Amino acid sequence: MLTGALLEVQGLEKSFGAIMACARLSLSIMPGEMHAIIGPNGAGKSTLVALIAGELRPDAGVIRFSGKEITALSVHKRSRLGLARSFQITSIFQGFTVLDNVALAIQARSGHSFRFWQNARQIAALREPAFSMLEQVGLTGRAQAVAAELSYGEQRQLEIAMALAVKPKLLLLDEPMAGMGAEESEQLTALLLSLKGKQTLVLVEHDMDAVFSLADRISVLVYGRMIAVGTPDVIRSLPEVRKAYLGDEEMEGACSRID
Amino acid sequence: MDNFRHFDLRSAALFLLLAVLAVIPLFGDIFYTRLMTRIMIYAMAALSLDLILGYGGMVSLGHAAFLGVGAYTVGILSLWGVQSAFLSWPLAMLVSMLMALVIGAISLRVSGVSFIMITLAFAQMLYYCFISLKGYGGSDGMTLPVRSSLAGLLDISRHGSFYYLVLCILLLIFFAAHRLVHSRFGMVVQGIRDNERRMLALGFPAFRYKLVCFVLAAGVAGLAGALMANQNLYVGPALMHWKQSAEILVMVILGGMRSLAGPVLGAMALLIAEEALSSYTEHWMIILGPLLVIVVLFGRKGIYGMLKRSR
Numbered sequence: 001m002l003t004g005a006l007l008e009v010q011g012l013e014k015s016f017g018a019i020m021a022c023a024r025l026s027l028s029i030m031p032g033e034m035h036a037i038i039g040p041n042g043a044g045k046s047t048l049v050a051l052i053a054g055e056l057r058p059d060a061g062v063i064r065f066s067g068k069e070i071t072a073l074s075v076h077k078r079s080r081l082g083l084a085r086s087f088q089i090t091s092i093f094q095g096f097t098v099l100d101n102v103a104l105a106i107q108a109r110s111g112h113s114f115r116f117w118q119n120a121r122q123i124a125a126l127r128e129p130a131f132s133m134l135e136q137v138g139l140t141g142r143a144q145a146v147a148a149e150l151s152y153g154e155q156r157q158l159e160i161a162m163a164l165a166v167k168p169k170l171l172l173l174d175e176p177m178a179g180m181g182a183e184e185s186e187q188l189t190a191l192l193l194s195l196k197g198k199q200t201l202v203l204v205e206h207d208m209d210a211v212f213s214l215a216d217r218i219s220v221l222v223y224g225r226m227i228a229v230g231t232p233d234v235i236r237s238l239p240e241v242r243k244a245y246l247g248d249e250e251m252e253g254a255c256s257r258i259d
Numbered sequence: 260m261d262n263f264r265h266f267d268l269r270s271a272a273l274f275l276l277l278a279v280l281a282v283i284p285l286f287g288d289i290f291y292t293r294l295m296t297r298i299m300i301y302a303m304a305a306l307s308l309d310l311i312l313g314y315g316g317m318v319s320l321g322h323a324a325f326l327g328v329g330a331y332t333v334g335i336l337s338l339w340g341v342q343s344a345f346l347s348w349p350l351a352m353l354v355s356m357l358m359a360l361v362i363g364a365i366s367l368r369v370s371g372v373s374f375i376m377i378t379l380a381f382a383q384m385l386y387y388c389f390i391s392l393k394g395y396g397g398s399d400g401m402t403l404p405v406r407s408s409l410a411g412l413l414d415i416s417r418h419g420s421f422y423y424l425v426l427c428i429l430l431l432i433f434f435a436a437h438r439l440v441h442s443r444f445g446m447v448v449q450g451i452r453d454n455e456r457r458m459l460a461l462g463f464p465a466f467r468y469k470l471v472c473f474v475l476a477a478g479v480a481g482l483a484g485a486l487m488a489n490q491n492l493y494v495g496p497a498l499m500h501w502k503q504s505a506e507i508l509v510m511v512i513l514g515g516m517r518s519l520a521g522p523v524l525g526a527m528a529l530l531i532a533e534e535a536l537s538s539y540t541e542h543w544m545i546i547l548g549p550l551l552v553i554v555v556l557f558g559r560k561g562i563y564g565m566l567k568r569s570r
Contacts, residue, residue: 053460079462091457093450104450108461113443114471120443166461 005064006031006200007052007083007170012061014047014224021047022058023224029170034192034201036211039221045204046088048221049174052202053085054078066169079108082169086162088178088204090155094148098139098158101147102130105165130165137161137191153184160188170200177207189213212236269566273520276527280426284419292418293490298530299422299429300486305510305522306436307479312508313516314440315472316452320375320504321362321382325355325477327389327499329484334494335395337403344407344415348485355481356474358385363473367466379501389496400495407489415489425486429523432479436519439475448472513554515561524562 007029014022021044029035039045050056052063054075063071070078079085093101103126107113110126120126134140137157142150147158156176163171176192177185189210192201196214205211211218211232218235220228228234228241235241280299284292304326311317329351336347366377390398406416415421439445451458451465458465488494497503506529514525532550536543558565 055456075459076462076464079460084462085460087457087460091454091460093453093457095453096450100446104446105461107443107446108463113447113463113468115443116445117438117442119438119441120446121441123443126443162457162461 004031005029006033006066007202008062008064009052010062010064012048012051012063013059014051014056015059020224022051025061025221025224025226027219027226027229029200029202031169031200032197033216034196034199034203034214036203036205036215036218037221038205038208038211038218042223043221044224045221046174047224049085049088049172049204052172053083079166079168082167083172084163084166084168084170085172086159086174086176088174090152090159092147092155092158092162094146096147097144098134098147098150099127099130099143101158102133102161102165103127105162106130106133109166133161133165136164138187153180156180156184157188160191164195164199168199170202172202172204174204175206176203177205177210180207185210267567269520269563272566276524284422289418292422294530294534296418296422296425296490297487298527299425300483300490301507301510301530302523302526303429303432303483303486304480304507305514305526306432306519307476307483308507309511309516309519309522310436310439310476310479311473312511313518313521314445314452315448315469315476317367317370317469317473318375319378319473320501320508321378321380322476322480322507323501323503324362324378324382324385324499325359325480326484326487326503326507327385327494327496328355328358329481330488330494330498331389331395331484332481333407333485333488334401334403337405337407337488338395338401342405342408344409344485347407348482351485352478352481355484356478359474359477360470363470363477367469367473379504382499382504383501386496386499386501389499396495398496400493400497403488403492403494406492407485421489425490428482428486432482433519433523436479440519444468444471509551511561513551513561515563517560518563521561521563528562 005028009025009027012022012025025048037045037048047056051058054073058071062069065078065081065083068081070081093104096104103120106126106129107120131140131143134143137160139154139157139161142154147155150158160176163173176188180188185207192214195201203211203214215232217229218232219226220235220241228238280295283295304322308319308322311319332351332354333347336350341347362378362381366374366381369377389395395401406421409415413420413424415424447458447463447468451463451468455465484498487498510525510529511522512525513529514523515521532547533543536546554561
């Protein structure tokens with residue numbers, strides 16, 4: 001166990017009937033670290049994300065976040081503590097404009113919203129930070145577009161922008177590159193690289209290029225068990241990792257997937 | 260009136276409507292004055308339902324309960340000798356809101372069909388509760404001796420005065436609701452409607468916001484109920500029967516959800532159609548029913564939505 005960890009997961013267990021989705025799983029994320037979690041389909045990555053975010057309750061185990069136990073805390077309270085996430089399946093407000101989407105995320109960290117009179121779209125304290133967030137992800141040109149009209153790649157960018165906009169202590173990205181083309185993935189990788197050292201990140205991802213260029217450490221999850229944790233170089237060279245997940249010598253080829 | 264700057268068919272229709280509403284009592288025909296007063300009161304109720312239905316995404320089939328609670332508050336106070344509108348109308352709103360706080364705190368724990376059924380069940384419970392209140396008329400309801408008094412500022416026993424008061428209140432509510440749906444609170448409520456999971460992930464306690472929205476809407480419905488009691492000089496349990504809730508729901512859907520003008524137009528269209536058709540036949544529902552089906556099928560955004568498209 002590492003001391004001073006921002007997120008600390010200990011002995012986490014979760015099963016669905018006979019399926020053990022998470023088996024005595026432990027994980028420590030240090031402040032400023034970019035930590036990737038990889039594993040084949042059905043390894044329990046989505047379950048782990050849901051457990052950390054608070055959408056699922058573990059059968060056993062403890063989750064601590066910045067020194068506080070959050071195992072029983074609801075999703076919105078965890079978010080308030082600074083644990084933000086993005087969704088694997090794009091989860092934006094389709095009927096709102098792109099700027100509205102991010103402004104709503106800014107609003108989430110700007111005190112309570114029991115404010116009934118002032119027009120939310122005219123509050124500079126919400127709109128300006130939202131706009132600069134769009135600048136950061138390269139979506140300013142689409143600020144006034146309705147979110148539903150964005151291309152898939154742009155929607156993924158918006159998804160990330162909203163997660164970043166709440167200025168989280170820890171950002172949990174659930175397959176941010178899912179369904180993206182090679183060029184879009186590279187753009188997003190570059191964006192995340194620019195956050196290196198400034199943003200603590202847990203990245204669940206299948207795109208091995210992204211994982212190996214971003215991660216400080218990588219955890220390998222297979223059938224709900226953490227079979228290895230280490231730096232990219234260590235993970236790359238582990239025979240059991242190759243066998244369990246990477247498959248053979250040609251990593252990139254083996255890691256493409258369809259789902 | 261979502262955007263005042265664009266003079267389109269919608270704004271034109273609304274300004275025309277406002278102009279017509281402004282002059283109706285001047286013709287001196289009490290029948291039309293009273294009919295339009297009733298329509299405007301229902302418009303308030305429909306507008307309040309749209310706040311939770313259209314903006315909040317909560318399909319309530321018990322909204323008339325708050326209408327009834329508001330009306331009974333005024334009726335019971337009147338029976339006790341309290342005639343002041345400044346006392347009884349705010350109290351009507353308050354009692355409705357307290358009732359909504361209890362009903363909402365329980366029913367908002369579920370969504371979808373369960374929510375519809377629980378709101379319906381609560382409304383029917385209140386309906387039977389008031390039927391059994393023999394002291395307050397039971398199933399016959401009770402008549403009010405006089406309309407509420409406004410401390411000599413305005414004599415609303417005259418139909419024309421009451422009409423203009425109701426019109427002013429409707430405009431005030433419309434304006435306040437316009438502010439509300441564009442406020443930070445309004446954005447949150449609409450965000451929850453579209454994607455509650457994401458709102459939670461962003462850190463919004465969704466339940467609390469939905470509950471406040473539910474309670475605010477009930478307050479407006481309670482005020483509509485207070486006005487209804489004055490309009491009819493009668494309050495009865497039929498006001499909170501589920502058919503009444505359904506009728507308000509139809510007004511919202513017919514006029515167009517997710518807009519503020521829609522429910523007003525819906526109330527107007529439905530009640531005028533009822534009035535017109537029922538003078539020809541007592542089986543007017545046979546005609547009105549299919550008409551509703553057509554509007555809902557071909558204009559999924561209701562009358563107000565169609566106005567935009569045919570621009």
